[in-house]
Amino acid sequence: MHATTIRSQRALAPVRRGFVRRNLPYLLIAPSVIMLLALIAYPLLFALRSSFYFWNLQVGPEPMAFVGLDNYVQALNAFDFRAALTNTLILSVLGTAIEFGLGLTIALVLLKALPGMNVVRALLILPTTIAPIVVGFLFRYLYDPGGGLLTWVLQSLWLPVPAEGILGSPTTALAAILFVDIWQWTPFFAIVLYASLLSVPDEIIEAARLDRASAWTILMRIKLPLIRRTATIIVMLRFMQIFNTFDTVLVLTRGGPGTSTRTLGYSLYEQGLVNFNVGLVSAQTWITVLIVNIIVALYVFFAFRNEEW
Amino acid sequence: MTFDIGNMSRRNMLKSASVAALLASSAGALVAPRRAGAEDAKTVRVLSVEDPFFFSMKAMIPEFEKETGIKVELESLSYDALQTRLVSAFVAKTSDADVIAVDQMWLGQYLDNGWIISLNDYIAKDSDIDLADFIPEVLYSSNMWRGQIATLPVAAYAQGVMYRKDIFDSFGIAAPPTKASEDWTWTKYVETLKSLEGKSFGGKPLFPTVICGSQPSPITHMFTQLSASHGANWFKSFPGAPWDFSPQLTGPAWAKSVELYRQLYKLSPPEAINYVWFDAGTRFAKGDIGMFYWWTPYFYLVKNNGYMTGKKSDVMDKYATAALPKADGVAQTVSLGGWSLGVPSSSDRQDNGYAFIKWATSKATQKKMAEWPDLNFQFSDFARKSLYEDADVKAIYPYLDVQYDMMKQGNGKITRPPVPGYTAVESVLGLTLNQLLTGSEDPKTALERTNSLFESILKGNLMIPYQKESFADTLDGAKALIGTLGKA
Numbered sequence: 001m002h003a004t005t006i007r008s009q010r011a012l013a014p015v016r017r018g019f020v021r022r023n024l025p026y027l028l029i030a031p032s033v034i035m036l037l038a039l040i041a042y043p044l045l046f047a048l049r050s051s052f053y054f055w056n057l058q059v060g061p062e063p064m065a066f067v068g069l070d071n072y073v074q075a076l077n078a079f080d081f082r083a084a085l086t087n088t089l090i091l092s093v094l095g096t097a098i099e100f101g102l103g104l105t106i107a108l109v110l111l112k113a114l115p116g117m118n119v120v121r122a123l124l125i126l127p128t129t130i131a132p133i134v135v136g137f138l139f140r141y142l143y144d145p146g147g148g149l150l151t152w153v154l155q156s157l158w159l160p161v162p163a164e165g166i167l168g169s170p171t172t173a174l175a176a177i178l179f180v181d182i183w184q185w186t187p188f189f190a191i192v193l194y195a196s197l198l199s200v201p202d203e204i205i206e207a208a209r210l211d212r213a214s215a216w217t218i219l220m221r222i223k224l225p226l227i228r229r230t231a232t233i234i235v236m237l238r239f240m241q242i243f244n245t246f247d248t249v250l251v252l253t254r255g256g257p258g259t260s261t262r263t264l265g266y267s268l269y270e271q272g273l274v275n276f277n278v279g280l281v282s283a284q285t286w287i288t289v290l291i292v293n294i295i296v297a298l299y300v301f302f303a304f305r306n307e308e309w
Numbered sequence: 310m311t312f313d314i315g316n317m318s319r320r321n322m323l324k325s326a327s328v329a330a331l332l333a334s335s336a337g338a339l340v341a342p343r344r345a346g347a348e349d350a351k352t353v354r355v356l357s358v359e360d361p362f363f364f365s366m367k368a369m370i371p372e373f374e375k376e377t378g379i380k381v382e383l384e385s386l387s388y389d390a391l392q393t394r395l396v397s398a399f400v401a402k403t404s405d406a407d408v409i410a411v412d413q414m415w416l417g418q419y420l421d422n423g424w425i426i427s428l429n430d431y432i433a434k435d436s437d438i439d440l441a442d443f444i445p446e447v448l449y450s451s452n453m454w455r456g457q458i459a460t461l462p463v464a465a466y467a468q469g470v471m472y473r474k475d476i477f478d479s480f481g482i483a484a485p486p487t488k489a490s491e492d493w494t495w496t497k498y499v500e501t502l503k504s505l506e507g508k509s510f511g512g513k514p515l516f517p518t519v520i521c522g523s524q525p526s527p528i529t530h531m532f533t534q535l536s537a538s539h540g541a542n543w544f545k546s547f548p549g550a551p552w553d554f555s556p557q558l559t560g561p562a563w564a565k566s567v568e569l570y571r572q573l574y575k576l577s578p579p580e581a582i583n584y585v586w587f588d589a590g591t592r593f594a595k596g597d598i599g600m601f602y603w604w605t606p607y608f609y610l611v612k613n614n615g616y617m618t619g620k621k622s623d624v625m626d627k628y629a630t631a632a633l634p635k636a637d638g639v640a641q642t643v644s645l646g647g648w649s650l651g652v653p654s655s656s657d658r659q660d661n662g663y664a665f666i667k668w669a670t671s672k673a674t675q676k677k678m679a680e681w682p683d684l685n686f687q688f689s690d691f692a693r694k695s696l697y698e699d700a701d702v703k704a705i706y707p708y709l710d711v712q713y714d715m716m717k718q719g720n721g722k723i724t725r726p727p728v729p730g731y732t733a734v735e736s737v738l739g740l741t742l743n744q745l746l747t748g749s750e751d752p753k754t755a756l757e758r759t760n761s762l763f764e765s766i767l768k769g770n771l772m773i774p775y776q777k778e779s780f781a782d783t784l785d786g787a788k789a790l791i792g793t794l795g796k797a
Contacts, residue, residue, distance in 0.1 A: 056770055057396055058729045061422040064771070074769055079737065079762055145580040146595075164747070165580035168522075256524045257582055258744040273393050275733045277770075 044289070050282040057276035071283035083259035084267045085291075087174055091263065092242040095181045096235055102182070103189020108219070110194045121194075124187040132184070136251030139180045143167050143252075170260035173253050177261055180248050185238060192234050196227035232303045236296055243292050264288050352380045353661040356395070356406035359385040360648055361606050361617060362464035365678035365688040366669055372677070373668050379661055388412070395653075399424040404655040407662035411460045411651045413451040414727045420459045421729070425651040427457040431663045432794045438667060440795040444713075447692040449787035450645040450721030455780045456790060460649035461670040462692035464606075467715035468534045468644045469708075470498075470631040471593060471611060472600035473624065476510050485600070485631035487711045489641055489718065495538060495569055498600075498634040502576050505599040518601045519592045520573050522582035522746055525732075525739025529725070530586070530644070532742055534602065536566040537642040537724040538635055543734075548722045548782035554772045556734075556763035558756045562639075567745055567752035574746045582746055587616040594622035602633055604646065605690065605712050612685045619684045630708040633715060645719035647690060676702060722782060730770040737762045 020027070051071050053063035075081065106124070110117055127135070142150045145165030154161050162169035166176045200223055208218050224231070246265030249255060255262035255270075268288065272281035357363050363385050370381045384406075386394060391410065398405035399422065411419060419425045432438055447465045452458050470485055477484055482504055486493050502517035509515055521527040541562035546553040557563075574581065578592065590607040592598055594614060608630050614622040635641040650669060652662035668674055672695055678688040679702050689706040696702055697713040725731070741759045745752060767773045 054771065056730065057400065057422070058418045058732070059770055059772075061400065061424070070769075080740070145578075163579040164582045168580045168583040170747070253583065254523055254525070254585075256740070256743050257522075257747055259740065270736060273389065275730070275736070276396055277733065280769075 044286075047282040047285050050278050051286055053279050055277075055279040057278060063279070067279070071279045072287065074280055075283045075287055078267070080255075080259050080262050080267055084262045084264045087259075087261060088243055088245075088263045088265070090174065091178055091181065091245060092239050095178055095185075095242045096239045098178075098182055099186045099189050099238060100231070100235055102186045104193050106186070106190035107193035107197055110190065111197055121191070124190055126187075127184045128188045130184070132245075132247040133251055135180060135184050136248040139176075139183075139248075140167070140252055143176055164257070167253050168257060170257050173257060173261045177245075177248055177252060180252070181242060181245065185241075189234060189238070192230065193227065196230040197223060200226050228303075232300075236299060239299075240292055240296065243288075264291075350658065350661075351378060352382060353408060353658060353665050354382045354406045355384070355408040355650075355665060356391065357383065357385045357410040358388055358391050358412075358648060360410075360464065361610060361684075361687050362648060362678070362690055364617070364684060365681040366463065366674075368681050368683070369674055369677050372674075373665065376668070377664060379664065381665065395424075399653070399655070402655060404653070404657060406653060407656040407658045408650050408665050409653055410463070411649050413646055413649070413721055414725065414731055416452070416459060416649075417454045417727050418729055419651070420454045420457060423654055425459055426654050426659065427459055428461065428652070428663065428666075429457055429794060432458060435667065439672070440791055442672065442693045442695050443791070444692055444694055444716050445784065445788045445791055446716060446719040447645060447647070448791060449784050450719060451647055451649050451692075453782075453787050453790065454727075455782070456786070458790070458794065460651035461666050462647060462649045463666075463669050464688075464690035465647040465692035465716065466604045466606055466645065466690055467712060467719050468602055469605050469608065469633055469711055469715050470600060470602045471607065471628055472631060473510075473596075473598070473627055474629045475627045476505070476515065476599050479510065480505065480508065484629065485634075487631055488714055489632045489635065491635075493632060493634050494637050495535065495634045496637065499569065499572055499576075502573070502600060506576060511596070513597050515597055515599055516578050517576040517599045518573055519577045519584070519589045519598045520570070520581050520601070521584045521586060521589045521603075522574065522743060523585045523588075524743040525736045527585045527589075527739075528742045528746075529735050529739045530646075531589075531603065532566065532570050533724045534633070534644045535570055536563060537644060537720075538633070538639065539566050539569075540636065540639040540642075541566055542723065543726050544728075547726055547728060548780075550779040550781035552775045552779040554728065554767050554775055556760045556767065558738075558760040558763060559753075563756050564752045567742070567756065570742070571746060571752075582743070591616055593628075594624055596623040596627075605715065608708050608712065609685070609687055609689055609706065617684055617687065621685065625685075630711045632711060641718045642723050643715045643719040644724035645716065645721035646725075647692070672696060679705060720784070728772070730767065730772055733766050733770065734763050737766065 050063065052066060052068060054065045054067045054070070055063040110121060130138075139150075142148045143166045145151055145161070145163075145168070148166075151161055151166060154166075162172055166172045204222055204226075205218060208222055213221070244265045245263050246269045249261055249263055249266045250269065253261040255266050264284070265288075268281055268284050271277050271284055275281075357366070367383060367385075370383060374380055392412075392415065394405065395409055395415075399419075409425070411425065420427070432440060443462065444465070447462050448458065451462055451465065452460045472485060474484070476482075482501060485498075485501070505515060505517040521531045539562040541560060542557050544553065545555040545557055578597075581589065581592070584592070586604070587610075589601065589603055590610050591613075593601055593607070594611045610617065611628060612622055612625045614620040633641070633643055650666040652659050652666070656662055670692070672693050675688075675691055675693060675696055676699060679686070679691070679696070681688065686705050689702070689709065689712070691697060691702075691709075694713075697709050703709050721727070725735075737759055741755050744750070745755055764773065
């Protein structure tokens with residue numbers, strides 16, 4: 001019995017090894033695929049199914065009726081959809097562009113071997129480690145019209161501050177939310193871009209300098225093209241993150257005054273976690289997913305059209 | 310079968326060890342719940358909101374544990390987080406708690422969906438609950454749905470007026486009355502505020518009043534007191550039967566209330582457009598506000614410099630409370646709200662849950678909560694009549710007569726109807742009101758637009774036409790139920 005077992009094990013071993021060798025790549029990525037399916041595909045498909053049903057937890061615990069595209073029609077015709085989409089696009093485009101510009105500037109400064117840069121690098125990462133909801137509360141006090149630090153700074157610089165306060169006026173509230181995002185996430189760009197710039201070979205820069213290329217030319221013609229892939233990816237990631245912003249909006253303005261700071265993320269929060277309208281929020285989720293993916297697809301297409309992606 | 314350990318590879322050995330460890334831990338896990346089960350029977354998990362009442366209730370819990378031998382696992386969350394967690398647990402049919410804090414606006418939804426149990430049977434069998442001691446208006450507004458008492462009130466709120474005695478004395482303004490009166494009207498209230506316009510006090514510019522402007526809930530909570538006082542109804546027929554949720558925002562009472570609220574905003578600090586509940590209260594506590602109306606917990610919260618800080622505010626000994634004004638020729642309706650405790654149907658320790666609720670809402674515990682000295686004495690939100698006549702408690706909270714008078718005029722089902730889908734229509738109303746405060750749009754036009762949005766939302770939520778059974782939900786019916794259950 002013992003001998004037979006060992007013989008058969010030895011006979012099977014090459015077969016098993018061959019199977020493993022042939023399928024090793026699939027086996028290695030299998031856990032990731034299973035995780036992705038469980039954590040991303042399943043919720044999205046569940047939301048897709050729910051979006052075709054009338055399912056409001058305030059009215060009943062289970063889906064009550066198949067309603068076809070009614071939830072999508074309701075979502076697109078909602079009183080706040082247009083304002084929320086416009087504000088979201090403004091925040092996402094401006095936020096990403098400004099954070100990238102400032103982050104790149106800081107990264108270039110960090111490359112200079114100035115005294116104290118190690119401390120600066122360590123401090124830079126701090127804002128990104130704070131939860132957005134905490135950042136929201138912090139800025140609520142900084143923007144306070146009755147003695148908030150930022151209000152005081154603006155007044156000291158003779159800049160006009162609305163009587164209703166920075167967060168109370170439709171003209172300044174969205175900019176105030178944008179500023180919070182820039183404060184928190186510019187360091188992220190700075191650190192990532194700094195790490196990428198470090199990988200640019202010194203010899204190329206030296207050669208360019210010997211050819212009397214200016215600092216601007218070196219940046220535009222050598223450094224940026226060499227870090228383009230990293231830059232493109234973090235721009236895409238931040239764009240998608242800002243597109244879903246809701247926590248700072250919730251703490252700072254609750255979408256007001258009026259609809260001036262309402263974002264798609266805030267509307268999703270309101271429909272899902274305040275109104276508990278599962279069907280409607282599922283439709284809104286899919287509309288948001290489609291908008292983001294169309295924008296990102298266009299962005300990726302234009303960013304990488306001349307190279308392999 | 311033989312096991313040749315000599316031929317065993319290191320990998321196989323590691324595998325075997327891992328499986329053995331997993332089995333051992335699983336066996337432990339299988340045994341552990343049974344051992345914990347015996348202890349669990351002597352435990353009650355309480356999930357609460359972190360409103361002012363929570364802190365004094367928490368301080369009293371060792372007494373409950375001593376009296377009953379039941380260990381309390383108390384957890385608190387913010388309003389939004391609590392509702393999200395509860396609904397998630399209910400939908401997933403998991404047992405997350407044995408006692409939960411329930412806002413009056415969630416009651417109908419929770420009971421209709423079978424997420425919490427009716428307490429009628431428990432109350433009927435309980436000879437010492439003293440149900441008749443509860444203020445009927447409170448039970449009706451916050452705890453009853455379709456003839457069931459599903460929760461009991463741990464903190465009941467009405468609305469009332471707070472004003473600065475020293476400022477009124479200084480400018481020779483007559484103090485507002487402590488009892489409701491035909492002469493104390495909203496028109497008179499605004500006139501009084503206008504007499505404070507442009508004035509300074511103690512070297513600081515004074516604002517006559519302060520309002521909540523933030524959407525959707527804070528502004529709706531404050532505005533609906535004004536609209537209810539003017540006789541405004543949200544729907545064609547609710548809470549009386551048959552239920553008809555056709556919106557009624559185009560009525561003159563709504564437009565008049567909006568005009569009045571706009572006037573109040575003009576007399577407030579401009580930044581009040583972004584004020585949530587506690588912003589208005591803490592602003593009064595700062596000392597530059599003459600008079601305002603708000604939920605009765607602010608009767609004691611304004612003693613703090615900041616929100617629940619325990620540090621004494623500048624106005625601590627300088628303010629007094631008064632009755633809410635009423636509208637000319639309209640019977641007063643005061644907004645009632647607050648927090649109650651209920652038992653989830655998923656709980657497997659419902660008896661413990663009821664025991665905790667009975668204890669927390671009892672006269673004795675509520676009195677001890679009121680006498681807890683921390684945070685400048687932070688609890689007078691009684692739903693029991695007897696506590697409004699208790700000399701010890703009245704010595705700490707001298708405004709209790711005013712508060713009780715407001716409670717007796719309360720009707721939470723009219724001011725903010727706790728109907729399915731309420732939050733969706735509140736979002737729209739809150740937004741409209743917020744826009745109207747800063748904009749110049751005609752209230753009538755804005756309200757007509759909001760009425761259409763209400764109708765569309767309510768139709769989308771299958772509320773128009775209403776397809777379920779109606780219930781004649783009246784205060785008299787509530788009193789009858791209290792009598793029946795109390796006598797059983």
